[in-house]
Amino acid sequence: MSFKAFLSFVxxxxxxxxxxxxxxxxxxxYETATSAPGEVEIENWVTWRDxxxxxxxxxxxxxxxxxxxxxxxxxxxxxxxxxxxTDARASGFSYNASALELIxxxxxxxxxxxxxxxxxxxxxxxxxxxxxSKVIAQKNFGPVIIAYNAxxxxxxxxxxxxxxxxxxxxxxxxSYEWSPRFSTGAEVVHELVFPDWRGKREMNFFVGPNAxxxxxxxxxxxxxxxxxxxxxxxPDLQVRAIVGHDF
Numbered sequence: 009m010s011f012k013a014f015l016s017f018v019x020x021x022x023x024x025x026x027x028x029x030x031x032x033x034x035x036x037x038y039e040t041a042t043s044a045p046g047e048v049e050i051e052n053w054v055t056w057r058d059x060x061x062x063x064x065x066x067x068x069x070x071x072x073x074x075x076x077x078x079x080x081x082x083x084x085x086x087x088x089x090x091x092x093x094t095d096a097r098a099s100g101f102s103y104n105a106s107a108l109e110l111i112x113x114x115x116x117x118x119x120x121x122x123x124x125x126x127x128x129x130x131x132x133x134x135x136x137x138x139x140x141s142k143v144i145a146q147k148n149f150g151p152v153i154i155a156y157n158a159x160x161x162x163x164x165x166x167x168x169x170x171x172x173x174x175x176x177x178x179x180x181x182x183s184y185e186w187s188p189r190f191s192t193g194a195e196v197v198h199e200l201v202f203p204d205w206r207g208k209r210e211m212n213f214f215v216g217p218n219a220x221x222x223x224x225x226x227x228x229x230x231x232x233x234x235x236x237x238x239x240x241x242x243p244d245l246q247v248r249a250i251v252g253h254d255f
Contacts, residue, residue, distance in 0.1 A: 033183035033220050035231040035248040036195050037155050040123040040146040042113045043074030051252040057243035062092035066104075082109040084131070105133025117146040117153075137164045151185040153193075174202040183220070191220045195231055199238075212238035214246070225254045 031041055035053075043049060053068035066089045072082040084107035092099050109129045117123025127142035139162045146155040159177040164170075177200070183193030194217050201210040218231035230249040235242055 031222075032227055032229045032250065032252065033153050033185075033191055033193060034155060034181040034195055034218060035229050035250050036197050036233065037179045037181035038111075038125075038127060038142060038144050038157055039153070039155050040113055040115075040117055040125040040144050042078060042080035042111055042125070043072055045074045045076055047074040048072065048255040049252055050255070051250055053248065053250050055246060055248040057246045059243050060240065064089055064091045070109075078113045080111045080113075082111075083107070084109065087131075087133070103134065105131045105136055105138070107131035107138075111144075117148045122147055135166055135169070137169055138162070151191075153183045153185070153191075154181070156180045172204055174205050176200045176202075181218070183218070189221060189223050193218050195233065197233065210239050212242050214238075227252045 031039070033039065049072040051068075051070040051072065053066070053070065055066040055068075057064045057066075066087065068087050069085045070082055071085060072080060075081055084105070086106055087104040088101060089104060090099075090101050107129055109127070111125050111127050114124040114126065115122060123146040125144040125146075127140075127144055129138070129140040131138035131140070140159065141161075142157050142159045144155070144157050146153065148154075157177070157179045159175075159179070161175040161177065163173045163175075165173070177197065179195065179197045181193055181195040183191045185191040194215065197212075197214045199210075199212040201212065203210070213236045214233040215236055216231060216233040218229065220227065220229040228249065228251045230247065232245070232247045235244050
């Protein structure tokens, strides 16, 4: 799937609805806010990556539930992708995994000196198990939103889940709300990857702009990241769009 085809797909998602809404300002950075008790939101994620001339598109379908004033749960119904043909695999679609996500809010980014939340995710799929923890920090200064995530991720893969990989990630974003319906900003992602938790580490760095559109019960947020530093197997360019609806 080419980048042009990806943009056309995202445009169709947007055209399918007359307006967008919600409070998401970033796509690679999580914010501290959680859904209100009883609130349900559906999000569709699309991420396009340019991998050394070939393309990969990841899809995610997520259902979020407000459990209490501080606790939010989410189910990733399915993570799947489309990839171009390479020397190692044929082109086509493949299922990756499903997951359970929990976010617990501790403090408010407006009323308190610093907003804080903790995040835990468990992902299970075809010969893969992933455990991911985050600390989410956020501070709002009027129309300016600043967020930071510190993430530890461990992945077990293979027939007997005997292949391990770890990742320590830092990500940050800043966004300015020009109006209740529109905001723009930027995001950065810094990764330290530890293959098999030993040996030489791999470091990656990505940066790029974002924009968010909101109205009514709909929202869409899109981010484009370019590689500033990283190995040959990392994408030179990646674009993520998230379209969500609150019920």
